[in-house]
Amino acid sequence: MRFCITFQCAKSRACHAILRIGQRACGAMICRRKFQGSTTQSRSMAVEIERKFIASPAVLTHCRSGTPLIQGYLYTDAANTIRIRQAGQLMLVTWKSPRRGTSREEVEFAIPRADGAALLAGVPASRRLEKTRFRVVHAGAVWDVDVFGGALAGLILAEIELEREDQPVILPPWVECEVTDDARYRNSRLAGGSMPLQAAA
Numbered sequence: 001m002r003f004c005i006t007f008q009c010a011k012s013r014a015c016h017a018i019l020r021i022g023q024r025a026c027g028a029m030i031c032r033r034k035f036q037g038s039t040t041q042s043r044s045m046a047v048e049i050e051r052k053f054i055a056s057p058a059v060l061t062h063c064r065s066g067t068p069l070i071q072g073y074l075y076t077d078a079a080n081t082i083r084i085r086q087a088g089q090l091m092l093v094t095w096k097s098p099r100r101g102t103s104r105e106e107v108e109f110a111i112p113r114a115d116g117a118a119l120l121a122g123v124p125a126s127r128r129l130e131k132t133r134f135r136v137v138h139a140g141a142v143w144d145v146d147v148f149g150g151a152l153a154g155l156i157l158a159e160i161e162l163e164r165e166d167q168p169v170i171l172p173p174w175v176e177c178e179v180t181d182d183a184r185y186r187n188s189r190l191a192g193g194s195m196p197l198q199a200a201a
Helices: 013-028 057-062 113-121
Strands: 046-055 067-076 081-087 090-096 103-110 128-138 141-148 156-161 175-178
Touching (some): 057 128, 057 156, 067 113, 081 113, 090 113
Antiparallel strands (some): 046 103, 046 175, 067 128, 081 090, 128 141, 141 156
8 A cells, every 4th residue: 555654844855855765665665653544645643752871881791683773864953853774674764853751753664775775875974873773671671772883882872662651661770871851862963973072960
């Protein structure tokens, strides 16, 4: 079934290009979260609810097999973040809204590998980052642990996705401080190797 995703976005060439690519790829679209309904009109966005923490190197003993990720930020402003991500053999385009507390809206879909490679190749080094993502289970919950490389080597962030904002979380012993609300630890800010100058309080 052909899905056409529409959303309010900044009027930029990058945004229109992403929409055109998304429309071409709709037949094979892969969404990390499910969209409900069957019309081709504007759809409700998926809502991502997550908390983010700095993790200590102790977590590495739990990291077995990871997925290398390369991310390039195609467009960012106060209302939009658009990125291209290479995750193994997949090329994924993602749009995210501004964060409101622990929540933000998100649309993600796969595009042909050649299109993704071309987009990623056009992103300057100052807007790219590389990391390896591991899945670590603690107290029955799955954590995404990102071990950064390059200029960000030594930085380890752990994220947990929630069903609701008030959901209780059992913190692992390798979690240090929470940085959910610290803009310095957004991936779009970290791109290009902009390591935060000091740990968040």
